[in-house]
Amino acid sequence: MSIERTRNFCIIAHIDHGKTTLSDRLLESTGTIAEREKQDQLLDSMDLERERGITIKAHPVAMRYRAKDGHDYRLNLLDTPGHVDFAYEVSRSLAACEGALLIVDAAQGVEAQTVANVHLALKQGLTIIPVINKIDLPNADLPTVKKQLEDILAIPADEAIAASAKAGIGIQDILEAVVARIPAPKAQDDTLRGLVFDSVFDGYRGVVSYIRVMSGSVIPGTAVKLMSTNKSYEIKEVGVFTPKMFQQKQLNAGDVGYFIANIKSTAEIKIGDTLTDARRPASEPLPGFQEVNPMVYSGIYPINTADFEHLKMAMGKLQLNDAAFVFQPESSVALGFGFRCGFLGLLHMEIIQERLRREYNMDIIATYPSVIYEVIRTNGERLEVDNPANLPDMSVIEEIREPVVKCFVMIPNENIGDMMQLMLDKRGTVEHTESLDSRRVMITATLPLNEILVDFHDKIKTLTRGYGSMDYEPAGYRASDLVKLEMLVNGEPVDAFSSIVHREKAEGRGRALAAKLKEVIPTQLYQVSIQAAIGGKIVARENVSAMRKNVTAKCYGGDITRKRKLLEKQKEGKKRMKAIGTVNIPQEAFIQVLRTS
Incomplete structure (x- = not known):
């Protein structure tokens, strides 16, 4: 197919606005998939994607379409992930x-992610075709x-196409x-x-890389190299997706497809x-490349x-x-051996944990998620800390800088x-509010x-009864x-x-954790103290009462000093036991606290 008859486009939308359903209808109406292969959410191959109605991995597909002008066109559709992570x-x-x-x-x-994705598309200089989906809904x-569309996104309303992907309108x-x-x-x-825009690993063939050819052509047998790593490879196979992999003799300029080379790990391909060609390399790489760094650690x-x-x-x-997921071994006194894992964001973290449970039947426990802090020491040295255990002593710290994000929240007027x-x-800190229409505002x-790691999104949904939406972008450190x-626990840090x-929040969080630990730590023969400490200062305390044997039960009468003597003896015994005893916190207690913290 000539380059003049090729069209490359993607679908951008907020979560659950019908993106995957529309791609299903496009595949059906162009005859790309046979009747017997039809199924809902065809491009979402993971069970998780189907259940949650989100796209996690990009899925390109090449369609052939005969337009009203009588010419055949190749339409390359790139189904993109919808989430901010x-x-x-x-x-x-x-x-x-x-x-x-x-x-x-x-x-x-229009929702928060709609706005963010439109800005991304305009930054790339894309032609935007607005589609108003689900027009058959009663509301x-x-x-x-x-x-x-006109007020928020500055897109002329007469350009919009009214459609219903479900009904095929x-x-x-x-x-x-x-x-x-x-x-x-x-x-x-x-x-x-x-441009390499994604890659997956095939157990039999190695890494399958998704590519958009900007200029030149990719032919099996030629030597190529990746410009960020400068490593050379030999192309073994090229092809397009229909939506299954379909081998071709070559990929030309304008084509979207895949190539398989002797690449053994997705970590090698970014x-x-x-x-580019290893013998006649391009003078400079395509713009926009950056290393993907984890934002959240757990x-x-x-x-x-x-x-x-x-x-x-x-x-x-x-x-x-998933080359964006990184991990390294670490050990904890309480939880034993495990891994410190880095994720792009909260949804990414949730997906990885869910996949470990489902696909590999792993029974896992995740610690409280944390971010990367920048620590400036008094001697001017700069450290990156992703684990509280690695934080230096407060006496040698000049300042701690935390990552901040710019957050866009769309809510109904009454919830402002x-x-x-x-x-x-x-x-x-609220920078500004903007009225979008008579019903909604954007903050x-x-x-x-x-602060937004754990429950922020849930609280927005609760406050707005499901009508709020949120999007964010990194905004540096402060x-x-x-x-x-x-x-x-008994003076020993856990x-x-x-x-x-x-x-400001340390005391409240310390009190909450101490109260929770009091519920789950089993009763010992002596009193156990649970304390929350900042440096050397105790900010919260709870006590787990000791088991108590009634040593005076055998005294039916007589002088009070007899009873007092027995109680004092018991007290001394407990004091000695506390001095040499250690509290063994059961694994279940950790799991209970970490799951609810």
Whole structure:
């Protein structure tokens, strides 16, 4: 197919606005999939993707379409992940296209991620075709959604195509709009330059890399190199997705497909890298490449310590398909041997943990998630700390800087007061509020990443009865009054419960943890003290009462001094026992506290 008859486009949308359903309909109406292969959410291959209605991995597919002008066109669709955690992958998928279908739910309107994805697409210079989906719903409000398109996104409402992916309405109009409005790819010269926008691991063939050829052509047998690592490989096979892998003789400029070379690990191939000819390399790589760095860290431990090797193997297999997931061994006095894992964000962390449980039958416990703090020591040395156990002594710390994010929250008007209060509770600063229409406002705020890790999204949904949506982007680091909170049991620190928190919140969190530990630590023969400490200062304390034998039961009468003497003897015995005894906290106690903290 000639480059003039090729169209590369992707679909961008907020979660659950019908992106995957629309891609199913496009595949069916172009005859890309046979009747017997039809199934809902065809491009979502994981059970997790189907259950949650989200796309985790990008899935390109090449379709052949005969337009009304009588010509055949090759339409390359790139189905992108929808969640903010995968923003870099989305940006690379967008860079591989010339246009984007922007899907907006006719009932819910423009959401926070819709705005973020449109800004990403405009930054890449893409042609945007707005599609108002789910018009067959009884509560669909087309006039309001069209007004939102113009007011919030500055997209002319008359360009929008009304459609219903589920009912198959407007699918033909969308295909015609893709052919008519999205420009054909342009090849600058004959030098091979290809954008690698994703990769997966095949157990039999090694790494399968997804590529958009910008110029030149990829032919099996040629030597190529990746420009970020400067490593050379030989191309074994090239092809396109239909949606299964379909081998081709070569991939030309403008094509989207895959290549298989002698690459053994996805860690060798970085998303956003440039592929070029090893003998005649391009003078400079394609713009936009950056290393993907984890944002959130958490410890993952096997509940049964004998499963450590199985967990290591399972994580290695997961990493083959997900180069953004990193892990390294660590040990904890309380939880035994496990791994310190880095994730792109909370959803990424949740997905990895869920996949370990489901696909590898691993029984795991995850520690409280933390972020990377920048620590400036008094001698000017800069450290990066992702584990509270590695924080130096407070006396040698000049300042601790925490990562902050710029947060965009869309909520109904009546919830603005509650939302402002929630942001203040999370140590956020509201920059400005903007009325989107008569019903909704968008609040832009700067918040510490650590504060939005666990329950922020859930609280937004609770406050707004499900009508709120949120998106965020990294906004650098800022200095804060942070301290290390330690939990002591009988004077001994327990590393699994250590955390870095803001000084104002340390006491409250310490009290809550102490109260929770009091419930789960079994009663000993002597009193056990549970303390929360910041440095050398105790900020909260709880006591687990001792088991008590009634030593005066045999005294039926007589002088009171006899009873007192027996009680004093018992007291001395308990004191001696406490001096030499240690408290063994059962594994179940850790699991209970960490699951609810």
